[in-house]
Amino acid sequence: MKAALALACLLGTASAQSVLLPESMKDEVAGLTKEHPTLKFDFYGSSRDAKEKIAAAEGYIGSPDEGLLEAGTKLRWIHISGAGIERFAALQKIKDGSVTLTNFKIQQGPEIADHAFALLLSLTRNLAAFQRAQDQGAWGRNDARLPMIELRGRTLMVIGYGGIGTQVAERAKAFGMKVIAIDPKDLPISQTLDRSGKPDELDELLPDADVVVSCVPHTPQTEKMLGATQFAAMKKGAYLINVSRGKIVDTDALVKALQEKKLAGAGLDVTDPEPLPQDHPLWKMPNVVITPHVAWASDQRPDRQDELVLTNLSRFARGLALKNRVDPAKGY
Missing domain, CATH: 3.40.50.720 (NAD(P)-binding Rossmann-like Domain)
Structure with a gap:
């Protein structure tokens, strides 16, 4: 009492x-x-x-x-x-x-990581071209203009190894990929991470990546961190996936890298500007998949x-x- x-x-x-x-x-x-x-x-x-x-x-x-x-x-x-x-x-x-x-x-890591791989697979398995053929009621096998790429054994770079980046790495490992992370933190080697580097090592490590996924927040330090210099450093035929913020990427430099076929394709849930103007060249590129900033959406x-x-x-x-x-x- x-x-x-x-x-x-x-x-x-x-x-x-x-x-x-x-x-x-x-x-x-x-x-x-x-x-x-x-x-x-x-x-x-x-x-x-x-x-x-x-x-x-x-x-x-x-x-x-x-x-x-x-x-x-x-x-x-x-x-x-x-x-x-x-x-x-x-x-x-x-x-x-x-x-x-x-x-x-x-909290948003699982759904955004899923979306990153949806964009990637849309490119590597040519799903966008096949969807266009389906819309026309065509079998479409002979219309495929993009190569059919296998992810196993290739290297994925995650820029920003936080709540989203770690989830992307988990999925990459499930596909049999090697993973490199770029992050300011000191990262331990683990079952989902083969190598890591600091942001100032980005240009040095980019040539090893077959896929680059941007998961970093937009800050003054990350704005346009992927520009002409970085696209030049990437291996020919690499893919860029951006599920973070559009301003991380220099859009003009990305368009040029795609037009010159330095990059095999780009999957973009975010753009700069956002939304893109209707006459922007990215809309018409067959090796670009764009979604309207919806990677965050999830039933869970x-x-x-x-x-x-x-x-x-x-x-x-x-x-x-x-x-x-x-x-x-x-x-x-």
């Missing part, structure tokens, strides 16, 4: 953690207040609604702007709905670290993301370090 009374007193004097969430999350978080009585939830239905309610919030699930941050004088934590933070890194309270930022990095993605948000709400209530914290200075 004394212990129960002491706990009640403790909970009664504990300060509440107020979090502002989208109205769509009402059902998902309903049980958390029983587990964590200090959590207090409010919900918004629009960005205007959020700005009107943000003054009382210490946590916010959504996309902030300077106006919301200025009004949110009590804010300590913001969780954004995507993985890229380009739109938010320069916001003052995020930039100076007074508000902790978390995102869905790592919502469950993983809900789990992360609920975990972080619980950790926020208990004063624990949050998962998936972003370093604004690094850009990821």
